[in-house]
Amino acid sequence: MKEKTVTIIEAKDVRKVYPLGKVEVEAVKGVSFSIEKGDFISIAGPSGSGKSTILNMIGLIDTPTSGEVYIEGKPISGLSDKQLTTLRHETIGFIFQSFNLIPVLNVYENVEFPLLLGKEKMGKGERKDWIDFLIAEVGLDQWRNHRSNELSGGQRQRVAIARALVGKPAIVMADEPTANLDSQNGEQILELMKKINQDMNTTFIFSTHDAKIVGMADHVIRLRDGLVTENYKTDENIAPVENN
């Protein structure tokens, strides 16, 4: 049984407004929730519900219009771009819908890339061993020297997972990670993510509109029109949380 002792992310009345010409669009209308360490959580909802917006804000690549986001208990408002970037680098790994691999790098180099940013925490040998382990873990050992344009969609997403984990982040954010994959590959990716979640106690937060994939999550936050409609943990059978 996983130990879920710490609240790793907390959102308090977070809003996001986008200007569209003279009109303002409120993508997120004031949501509050908390995520604990080791959670395998799905942020679900139809298109336009605000899933990606919330993911971007708690992933520190976008800033809320109002409200506060806490990462490991620290508020992020008032942090400079440099501080946000550093926090993102040290705490969060990303898996994108379109994989977003760097096209000029091969598999090994793509996975290694985050380790080249910021301060070096591992020795060269230790780094190589860790990257080799991750590549093997995602089943791409024979493809390590291939570039992304030589890989299938499923293989690219596996590279993205390995890259997201290489910095040993506390949190991995995955924005519609299976949207560009067929159902078989999508399930395999989710299974892989779940395995890593259980083995490494890494918190996984992924957005999806696929019900089948929602069903694989331990904790679900449902959104509609920028508001939380449900917030529950599947293994504790807790009643859905009413939106405030």
Added chain:
Amino acid sequence: MWEHKAKSLIIGSLLVLGVIVIIVGNAMIDSASDGLRKGYIDSFTGNVMVSGKSEEPFSIFGIESMDMTGDAEIPTIPEFQQVLDRVKADPRVKSVTSMATTYGLLAADIGEDPIADQSTDPENTIFALVFGVDPETYFKTFPAIQITEGRLPNPGEQAVLITKEMREKLVKKYKHEFKIGDKILINGFMGGMRIREVTLVGIYSRGEMSGKSPFILTDIDTVRVLAGLTMSEDENVVLEEGQTSLLSSENPDDIFSDDAFAGDMIDSPVVSSKKVKYDNAANLLGDTSKREQLNATNAGAWHFMLISLNNDLDTAGFIADMNAWAAGENREIRAADWKGASGTAGKMSDFIRIVFIIAILIIAVVVVIIIMNTLVISVIERTAEIGTMRALGAQKGFVRQMFLIETLTQTVFFGILGAVLATLAITVLNAFHIPLANEFAQLLLGGKFMHLVPSFGSFIGTILAVFLVGWLAHLYPVSIALKIQPVKAMQSE
């Protein structure tokens, strides 16, 4: 860089071409400077020229001001012998010669008026820049000047040496062969009309600096006469009051009234049976010895002292010492290098270099803009990649550094490639010994064949300039990329 081959090639081609133009262009200009310098020093000016001072600009080729009145004159060197002694005493001096300059029109017939012919028959008007020299020291100071026919003038001889081309002009005009020993007339018009008959004693050549150049060499006294370098120039003439009174009057009646000449004018002729001999008649005019003395040519009048040094590198120091000595002794003389001596002609290569640099700067601005635009397109195409890097934790400085390294790698790579190709082009051009048909080009480039002088300084300077172009060109595109938030950059994928 390799992924975006098309853009890299565009930028690379521009850089390579630019570098070739700069290096080959600089080699041409350096060659021209070197050629001009060598040509003028070896054939006209020596390392150092000493002259008198004047407010009007002048060179060994004459007055260079826009003064159309004809009043401007080249000053003579005051207390010439003392200056000469000072120069000769300097151990840095290899040889020294002296010279004076005037202009003239050549003729063979005393009855013709070559000055009037200028407007009616310009093709047959033979203009000459006349250098009056001391033959013994002049040819020693300029060994590049050779006598190809005839001999040097004898001391005191009214003689002239002309070029082969000048003789051909005379032959063409007068339809007869001019041989050594024939007489030629030089009509001078500086400071008054004067004619001097001289004997053609030789044909000379300045090697590659000859051609259609109108320079003739004469004895110094011929130039002194033609230029009006008389003793009066050095005299402070003091007139008595009676002699100056008419000069101050503005009333014509004062000058032309009968009283003006009272006592001096003979009112009515007196017939005398006494025969008047010339010597008696001459005595009637009174003592004219002073006038004759003032009208005599100044045997010490020289316009220029041309000095050849043992070591070219001593030029600046020698000039500084000479000018300091002149200032210390209140002497109205100046020392100058070959550029100062040759005036506008010598500054030609500087002028060409300035024009070239301006052209290069304009081209550089255009190149920066083209590269910048190409990089902007590249950055826009890569905004998703940049956004991903930023999302993964890359600071702005990392992204900026990445683009800078990419741009500089390109510029340095293509810059060096361009420099290598330029050096190759220069080597090939020199190997082909391309003849310069145009005399101006021959004078400019110091020879009959094109010979470019590549310099290591130009090579390094060009690489650095290309480096700077690349750095400037990358600033704006990267600033665009960094302003985009990571989330927007990823949405553009």
